[in-house]
Amino acid sequence: MxxxxxxxxxxxxxxxxxxxxxxxxxxxxxxxxxxxxxxxxxxxxxxxxxxxxxxxxxxxxxxxxxxxxxxxxxxxxxxxxxxxxxxxxxxxxxxxxxxxxxxxxxxxxxxxxxxxxxxxxxxxxxxxxxxxxxxxxxxxxxxxxxxxxxxxxxxxxxxxxxxxxxxxxxxxxxxxxxxxxxxxxxxxxxxxxxxxxxxxxxxxxxxxxxxxxxxxxxxxxxxxxxxxxxxxxxxxxxxxxxxxxxxxxxxxxxxxxxxxxxxxxxxxxxxxxxxxxAAEILRKSIAIPCTACRYCVEGCPQNIAIPEYFELYNTSYQMGGRTSPALRMRYGFLQKDHGKASDCVACGQCESACPQHIEITQWLKKVAAVLEN
Ligand code: SF4
Ligand code: SF4
CATH class of the missing domain: 3.20.20.100 (NADP-dependent oxidoreductase domain)
Known part of the structure; x- marks a missing residue:
């Protein structure tokens, strides 16, 4: 074949x-x-x-x-x-x-x-x-x-x-x-x-x-x-x-x-x-330095798919801030089992768990602006 x-x-x-x-x-x-x-x-x-x-x-x-x-x-x-x-x-x-x-x-x-x-x-x-x-x-x-x-x-x-x-x-x-x-x-x-x-x-x-x-x-x-x-x-x-x-x-x-x-x-x-x-060049343009360790996910009261959403945001960033039908489709697909980025209630639980000290709640607002618009 x-x-x-x-x-x-x-x-x-x-x-x-x-x-x-x-x-x-x-x-x-x-x-x-x-x-x-x-x-x-x-x-x-x-x-x-x-x-x-x-x-x-x-x-x-x-x-x-x-x-x-x-x-x-x-x-x-x-x-x-x-x-x-x-x-x-x-x-x-x-x-x-x-x-x-x-x-x-x-x-x-x-x-x-x-x-x-x-x-x-x-x-x-x-x-x-x-x-x-x-x-x-x-x-x-x-x-x-x-x-x-x-x-x-x-x-x-x-x-x-x-x-x-x-x-x-x-x-x-x-x-x-x-x-x-x-x-x-x-x-x-x-x-x-x-x-x-x-x-x-x-x-x-x-x-x-x-x-x-x-x-x-x-x-x-x-x-x-x-x-x-x-x-x-x-x-x-x-x-x-x-x-x-x-x-x-x-x-x-x-x-x-x-x-x-x-x-x-x-x-x-x-x-x-x-x-x-080429991949190395693309990686240098990553906006959110999330390593997808998932420490932040457990305990999120809204069950938000934080690393997956950050990956989608980074992909969009590499495309000059644009989204593609595939990105939006994946974002919609993830929402079948998870809360949206805009569902975040800013409880702070995730940020205290993040070893990269990422300001997760702030980034989620940006994710929502790009992918929920
Ligand atoms: S701040 Fe938002 S993303 Fe983080 S645990 Fe709370 S609800 Fe979930
Ligand atoms: S804890 Fe931080 S680095 Fe790890 S997945 Fe969550 S946001 Fe990414």
């Missing part, structure tokens, strides 16, 4: 303010080009595009191309299943088959495992549910997507060796970060002998439009390479990566990605050093 997958979560819209209104005509052209060029992997999820992405997959892909010409991945939405019972998994799964118009899924994932959702998955028996679907021939390969520490990943993979693959956030800016832990998570998956699907190779678009100094460095190495292609090439160069997902938003992005990924050549050591130099 070629190492580029089509992420169906940032599709072109007919109304830029309505996530559910996807430009189906353009998506059909994107899907056709992707398949014509020999690529086969499509990734969707229950909640993408206001719960509409799976229906778009049906119309643009399933109803227009032979089932054996593509592989399809979707996910069980654990983060929205707080009050669910085990029976809800069956209901949602059947709904997904119907929405996508397929008789089986090639890849099926537990969506967004972290400390909270892993506990929920254990309560609901989600890992056993996946194996039942596999035994029934309704799922070909079972895995999960993951957003937490390498230590938790290690714990989950030790407890569930039956899982075949994991989907990880891997990009060159977060390769050694304490928050995302791309490298450590990748190495943990490799240690357990798992294949890796990469998500967010361009960090939600922030490695597509970057600081001029970093961009100039990349351009000087390869003037003919697009800036986002560096992120996808970096992730695809890792040996145990099965496929790198790109959430493509127009036909031009499909043409660019499929062009250099058709006959993919891994980065050389010199090229890897170039991306790490």
């Amino acid at each position: 070629k190492k580029l997958g089509f992420g169906m979560m940032r599709l072109p819209l007919t109304d830029p303010n309505v996530q559910g209104q996807v430009d189906l005509e353009q998506v059909c052209a994107m899907v056709d080009t992707f398949l014509e060029r020999g690529f086969t992997y499509f990734d969707t999820a229950y909640m993408y595009h206001d719960h509409n992405s799976e229906r778009v997959v049906r119309k643009a892909l399933v109803e227009r191309h032979p089932r054996e010409s593509f592989t399809l991945a979707t996910k069980l939405p654990l983060s929205m299943m707080k009050d669910s019972t085990p029976a809800d998994q069956e209901r949602i799964f059947n709904e997904q088959l119907e929405k996508c118009g397929v008789a089986y899924f090639d890849y099926y994932l537990l969506h967004n495992l972290n400390k909270e959702t892993y506990a929920r998955a254990q309560q609901l028996g989600s890992f056993a549910f996946l194996q039942e679907k596999k035994a029934a021939g309704l799922v070909r390969h079972a895995g999960f997507s993951f957003h937490d520490t390498a230590d938790l990943l290690d714990e989950i993979l030790t407890a569930h060796p039956e899982v075949e693959f994991v989907q990880l956030q891997i990009n060159y800016l977060d390769w050694d970060s304490e928050n995302v832990q791309s490298r450590r998570c990748y190495e943990t998956a490799v240690k357990h002998g798992k294949q890796v699907v990469v998500m967010e190779p361009v960090k939600g678009g922030s490695l597509a439009h970057m600081l001029p100094e970093a961009e100039a460095l990349l351009r000087s190495a390869h003037p003919d390479w697009s800036i986002p292609s560096w992120g996808i090439r970096f992730a695809a160069s890792l040996d145990h990566v099965m496929v790198v997902l790109s959430g493509m938003s127009d036909l031009e992005q499909v043409r660019d990605n499929t062009g250099y990924m058709a006959d993919f050549q891994p980065l050389t050591e010199a090229e890897r050093q170039t991306v790490f130099q």
Whole structure:
């Protein structure tokens, strides 16, 4: 299988303010080009595009191309299943088959495992549910997507060796970060002998439009390479990566990605050093020196996702104070389980716990100004 997958979560819209209104005509052209060029992997999820992405997959892909010409991945939405019972998994799964118009899924994932959702998955028996679907021939390969520490990943993979693959956030800016832990998570998956699907190779678009100094460095190495292609090439160069997902938003992005990924050549050591130099430049422009140690989180009466919000703010800062749809989407996603930045009641509990002495309450006001505006 070629190492580029089509992420169906940032599709072109007919109304830029309505996530559910996807430009189906353009998506059909994107899907056709992707398949014509020999690529086969499509990734969707229950909640993408206001719960509409799976229906778009049906119309643009399933109803227009032979089932054996593509592989399809979707996910069980654990983060929205707080009050669910085990029976809800069956209901949602059947709904997904119907929405996508397929008789089986090639890849099926537990969506967004972290400390909270892993506990929920254990309560609901989600890992056993996946194996039942596999035994029934309704799922070909079972895995999960993951957003937490390498230590938790290690714990989950030790407890569930039956899982075949994991989907990880891997990009060159977060390769050694304490928050995302791309490298450590990748190495943990490799240690357990798992294949890796990469998500967010361009960090939600922030490695597509970057600081001029970093961009100039990349351009000087390869003037003919697009800036986002560096992120996808970096992730695809890792040996145990099965496929790198790109959430493509127009036909031009499909043409660019499929062009250099058709006959993919891994980065050389010199090229890897170039991306790490660019990452170093980007890191120097970080506004909030949060190390994501999470000491501040426990005890917050509003359950505010402080390090995650600070990471989003820093990403926005690196983009010159702008936000992207991906950043706003991630901020909204985090709010399903956490308070907003503006919910802070300034009790001060977090600041007394922060080893970096960050003025958390002041920064949260800035986060709210940027991401809630
Ligand atoms: S000051 Fe705000 S963020 Fe910090 S613990 Fe209190 S409510 Fe939470
Ligand atoms: S305690 Fe300070 S450095 Fe640690 S995660 Fe919280 S804000 Fe970041």
